[in-house]
Amino acid sequence: MTNAAVGPAQGQPEFIQIVGMHKWYGEFHVLRDINLTVTRGERIVICGPSGSGKSTLIRCINRLEEHQKGQIVVDGIELTGNLKNIDAVRREVGMVFQSFNLFPHLTVLENCTLAPIWVRKMPKKDAEAVAMRFLERVRIPEQANKYPGQLSGGQQQRVAIARALCMNPKVMLFDEPTSALDPEMVKEVLDVMVSLAGEGMTMLCVTHEMGFARQVADRVIFMDRGEIVEQNVPELFFSNPQSERTKLFLSQILH
Amino acid sequence: MTSLSSPGPDLRTGAADLLPPRSQRGVVGWMRENLFSNWLNTAITLLLAYFLVRWISGFVDWAFVNAIWSVPGNNTTACREARGIGACWALINEKHRFILFGTYTYEEQWRPLIACALFIALYVVSAMKRFWNKWLMAIWAVGLVAIGVLMWGGVFGLTHVSQERWGGLPITLILSTFGIVGAFPLAILLALGRRSTGMPAIKALCVVFIELIRGVPLISILFMASVMFPLFLPDGLNIDKLLRAQVAIILFAAAYLAEVIRGGLQAIPKGQGEAADALGLSYWNKTLFIILPQALRIVIPPMVNTFIGMFKDTSLVLIIGIYDILNAAKTSIIEPAWQGFGVEAYIAVATLYFFFCFAMSKYSQKLEVDLNRGMRR
């Protein structure tokens, strides 16, 4: 097995721990016996064919989906039906969606300040200052007072990243953040993600941008039919895939 | 320059500067295209125009030229002689105070007049975006207290006027204003309850309430509120008739409105709620700041539809003996001298109803445009 080589680094606290986790949609067994440990500062790329359960897996981490068996512990808090725990986890976990999901009736600035004001109870002035800082970091401070509908796809996704960062999360989940973008806008979003990785943010990214995976990932995970089939550091993952399924997938995606 | 490049500007201007051909522009162009495009169209247009002109001129003759504007005392001979030729606006001249204020003490009718003016002022203030802040609640509270004091009296040297004597326009405005103000929050809760997943008991309660109320006519609910409800109350406790009608109207409107609002909730993409959840917003914050503002915007047209319907439905309170403006108008022509002039009375009241409903409709259109400015995807 290749896993042994890339287990959690020694001495690093485990940040996310998933043990023997299963999930069903009705009768459909969508996630099977998932075991995954993410340490602080680790950057993980998850790939796999469409419908393999990648989105479902990362959506379980902030309980947008409920798992039925096994354990998910985030920052020492176990995700159960307990609403307090769920809220506590969601405060620490930021998420970026494929379809942006910005709030169209609020300005860019209001999108960014809403949660800090109401969840973190931050005074409005402070929340706005924080929001402007992150909007500058994703390089669109000049759009602060526009509505999402007035921005391009790439700009909207950068706002979505800024919105998540405003909550000062300890980990960021990305679900195919560039799949809904026109090709010329992919880079501006990836650049933001690369710089975020450079600052030591813990990240789980579902993406098929293999260049991004090579550049920033500590570990690449390959999923198929609800299982984690294989995981490895990027160099070995791409140069020496172990399973037939991985090889097939890579041959399709890398042409 | 050669002569080839000189003829007219058309060769040099870009495509964006071109105007459509002359025949398609302006009123004349529109008429040519839509009214006179072929001989059949032209014939129909001319025929309709002929009837329209005849009908309008007939109406103008009746309503203005040959109308009787006033008669001496209750002597309606002049009106009766003009029957069918001219309108008897003398009826309105004579009875407008009864139509507007019912049997409210005659000398005190300035009070319901001011009350109506206050209602309209409250509507106008609420319609203006610049007053949409925490003071609006206070303005409404003060306004409603003032209206209550004016109508009831019994304080500040105003004589007491019992609720049985109220009638006319104030009744219509009271029932519809409190109807909308009461039904709206109730409808939101019902719609949210009906869509909730975690609480089956609450969901069932909302479904039963909505289906039960929607399944029966308003008249029967009013009737039950008026006749049956007191039977269940202990002796001595007697809730005012107007209040009972008010509660019935609120419940009825809330059931309809709840379904309208539920339609809006369903139209919001799932991702909106998920994004709010992922940010850690609580259920109520998510609902209040993300879901409802978008859902209510979508359903402004059907919501206003419900409001307008409800405004007019308040006239059904006549079956439990409350004199709203329509019932008062109907009563004003009971007197023998004035019998037979119902058309004039109903036209007058219809004009008033139209004024309020049209204002609502126009305002909602403006609101829709205002709220959607800049937010379109």
Ligand SMILES: Nc1ncnc2c1ncn2[C@@H]1O[C@H](COP(=O)(O)OP(=O)(O)O)[C@@H](O)[C@H]1O
């Ligand atoms: N809400 C749902 N109900 C039923 N099946 C679902 C639901 N969401 C996803 N699925 C199914 O679960 C599988 C995994 O979905 P997903 O995690 O979105 O895959 P991926 O993100 O890897 O493309 C797919 O077969 C999908 O059809």
Ligand SMILES: [Mg+2]
């Ligand atoms: Mg997916």
